[in-house]
Amino acid sequence: MVARHIPSTSTLLAFEAAARHGKFALAARELVVTEGAISRQVARLEAFLGVSLFLRSGNRVELTAHGARYAEEVGRLLVSLERSTLQVMTSPPQQGVLELAVIGTFATRWLVPRLPLFSRKRPDVLVNLSTRNEPFVLNGSAFDAAITFAHPAWAGTESHHLLRSPLIPVCRADLVPQGYGMSAGRLPGLPLLHKTTTPESWRDYAREFGVDLQNAAAGSRFEQFSMLIEAALAGLGVALVPRLYVSEELRTGRLVPVGPPGESAGKDFILVTNSRTSRTELLDDFSDWLVDEAGPEYRPATSDSAAAHPSYVIQ
Incomplete structure (x- = not known):
């Protein structure tokens, strides 16, 4: 001993x-x-x-x-x-428990509303969520896994690609003239909203669609995508956000697209597992459910996604 x-x-x-x-x-x-x-x-x-x-x-x-x-x-x-x-x-003896660290906006805008569906599929599993928006040391923590954005800081970890969501420019309908189609050409002249940690996103999007945004860096900045979405809903400007986050607002017309989804500025969601638990049958079931729930439009290409992040994404 x-x-x-x-x-x-x-x-x-x-x-x-x-x-x-x-x-x-x-x-x-x-x-x-x-x-x-x-x-x-x-x-x-x-x-x-x-x-x-x-x-x-x-x-x-x-x-x-x-x-x-x-x-x-x-x-x-x-x-x-x-x-x-x-x-x-608090956990019943026969109940499986998943302790997950999750990006806050992903949790509130997409995952939590769908958790009842997983509970019906696996009533024997209790899912606990905590917010972690930045990379952290997962090994040795109380978490079994983290659902997060692909990032070089996760290099060397055991990771699995879950979803890929393109970024789409959205705003309130009264900010754009009536009668225009979904064209990125409407962007010049509109106020742009930015995510603080990815200030280059608008430039990447404009380059992909050949749009001349002379003041691509101008505009208000927000730390989280959830803030960007609320700012767009408030009519402050156009937000470039993962389409996964605003599917309901686009369906109901609370937000309208100001251009097509941009793949160059897309976001990859990965599942990073703790070496203590590694991949288990329970984690596999949960990650498979996530991918199925998102649908084929958000599944990463099997080859392109791995090539984009070879050092830290494990297919």
């Missing part, structure tokens, strides 16, 4: 609360103990680690460089431990 060199949970809880609040008194109030108890727990942890975690000046404390790094890691691990504990406490 290997002895683990790990501090006690009580000292870690005291340290994390003190680091988060910046005051021992507030940490003591949160954990319903005395301020002296917090101080003693932190001192025990410092003795265990052999480093100072706080700089003390009277009643004030400030994290050291070691303390700041350790607090970030301890906080992340405590959240993961709490999630795993709740999962065990």
Whole structure:
């Protein structure tokens, strides 16, 4: 049996609360103990680690460089431990559980409304979703897998292509003249809305359809596609968003296309699995259901998609 060199949970809880609040008194109030108890727990942890975690000046404390790094890691691990504990406490013994990290907009605008269909297919499976919009370290986390955009940061992981959604320019109907067809030639002169992290998308789209957008970088910027869609619905301009996200708005006419879908600016959705769980029958069933639910128009080409992302997409 290997002895683990790990501090006690009580000292870690005291340290994390003190680091988060910046005051021992507030940490003591949160954990319903005395301020002296917090101080003693932190001192025990410092003795265990052999480093100072706080700089003390009277009643004030400030994290050291070691303390700041350790607090970030301890906080992340405590959240993961709490999630795993709740999962065990709330899951029926015979029920399978999928812990998934998902892009927020994909979850709210597409996945969550369709989850009842999966539940009817697999009533024995409980699906838990958490939002992760940026690449993160999946191995060692509490997640079985992540549904995310293809990105070089996922290189070397076990990944599987799920869907490909072209980006389509959409806006409220009253922003474009009546009688025009779906032509990208309508874009010049219309206010453009941008996603902060992909400022080149409009240029790529304009190049694909031979449109001269002289001010392709001008316009308001939004961090998430969900914000872009709401901005378009509010009449602020034209948003270039995954067609997968706005299928209902296009069907009902709340948004109208201002050009055809652009493949050059498309988004690839991938399933990245944790090496702890890797691909399981349950994950396979879920990913197959996702692809079937999206339909053939969103399935990536078997060869082109792999060639586009050879280092991190595994077919």
